[in-house]
Amino acid sequence: MSRTLPHPTREQIELPLVLDCLSDPTRLAIVYQLAQQERVSSELCCGDFNGLAGKSNLTYHFAKLRDCGLMQTRVAGTNRFMRLRREDLEARFPGLLDAVLKSAAKDAERLQLVAECDVVETD
């Protein structure tokens, strides 16, 4: 019934929680993917991450990312659209997100962040 989800305010965003969130490979991949697609569209929905983990596991990671202030979730019909809270993060921790994203990009292979580009399903 709840049309909106709880998010921390900008000021409530905490450094250790953000770092902890980014330290998990699955969540780092989510954030990375979100950042990659940003110039195309600033939002992605849950299903776009199905390659990274099972559905219910993703729900768990999305909640962590939302709770720590890394992303914003918008409910629309049966979909939840997410976007990075770039502005808030930049205001709170200048340069941090970019540094993490650049570092992740450098290690994309090692971290297995390389988007599978919607590989054709072989059913």
Added chain:
Amino acid sequence: MSRTLPHPTREQIELPLVLDCLSDPTRLAIVYQLAQQERVSSELCCGDFNGLAGKSNLTYHFAKLRDCGLMQTRVAGTNRFMRLRREDLEARFPGLLDAVLKSAAKDAERLQLVAECDVVETD
């Protein structure tokens, strides 16, 4: 008997491990304190962090910081001197450590990083 401790090479430093290390408040405080004192002397020994946690707990955190490549430990007599692996981190993840340290500095109070400056013991 081991005069030297094992450290990862520069190339072996992994982003998720580094972020995870920095996400713990105690370890973030250690790194912050290490960075603060850097212009005075690049090294500090275990005892300099006694305010942050118990001795054996510190040993645990030091090991994590060493294992992930954030700091270097040098054994000298009964002391172990630590320093940040700034160069290696900058080479691997440009701008990351500085961004974290600046973010931490902004939140120093909230994170209780404010060095107690060897407050006089009130016994």
Added chain:
DNA sequence: TCGATAGTTAAATAAACATTGAACATAAGG
């Protein structure tokens, strides 16, 4: 050689974490 100092190791514990599967809820579309 003795005692103090610096730090490690080991074992125990409680809490937090990531992952899974099954059941559920909600909305869109025929």
Added chain:
DNA sequence: CCTTATGTTCAATGTTTATTTAACTATCGA
């Protein structure tokens, strides 16, 4: 209305984590 597609919730699992206490090792200096 019924079905399908999206995504959530809940409980169970096994793992990792941070912390504490106590016993230990090793070095320095008197």
